[in-house]
Amino acid sequence: MPTLDEAVALGLSERLQKIRKRKGLSQDQLAAKAAVSRPNLAALEQKRRANLRLTTLVRFAQQLDVDVLDFLSDRPLEEQRPESQEPLARVIANVKALRMGQGLSQELLSVKANRFRTYVGRLENGMANPMVVDLQDLANVLGVAIPELLRAAPPDAR
Secondary structure: OOOOOHHHHHHHHHHHHHHHHHOOOOHHHHHHHHOOOHHHHHHHHOOOOOOOEHHHHHHHHHHHOOOOHHHHOOOOHHHOOOOOOOHHHHHHHHHHHHHHHOOOOHHHHHHHOOOOOOHHHHHHOOOOOOEHHHHHHHHHHHOOOHHHHHOOOOHHHO
16 A cells, blocks of 8 residues: 655645634634544554545635645735635646657556556546655655645646
8 A cells, every 4th residue: 555755744734724723713613624533533643644635635725815735835814715626626737748748648547556546537627636655656756746636727727
C-alpha cells in the first residue's frame, strides 16, 4: 500500500493548523463547518493522519477561505485565497498535460505510480477522488512536486 512521505504529511498538518488558528477557529468549529469529526481533525493536526481525500481538503479550504494549494505549499499570506478553478479540475488538467508532454499513456502512468492500470483514466475523466498519497505518487512519476498538480491550469490544458 502506498505511503505518504513524512515531509508531505508534516507540512500539511502544520499548515492546516496554522491557517485554522490564524482564522480564529477552534478544532471543534472547523470540524463542524467542514463536516469532519473533531478527532479526525485533531489526528491530522497532531501529524497522526494526513492522507486525506482531495474532497476533504477542499472542505477545509472552503471553510478557511484559502485554496487546497495552501495546505501543500508555502504561498505568501497575501496570495492565500481560493483559486477560481476547482482543485480536481486543476489536477486533471495538469496530470494530463504533464503525462502527454512526457509521452506516457494513462495506463503506463498508473502502473508507474503503483495504481491499478485504469486509475489515471478514471482520474482524468473525473471519476476518481484522489488522496494526497495518490497526488504524491503521480507527481513523483511526473517529476514535479504535488503543488504543481494543483496550480492553475493554462487555458489550453483545460
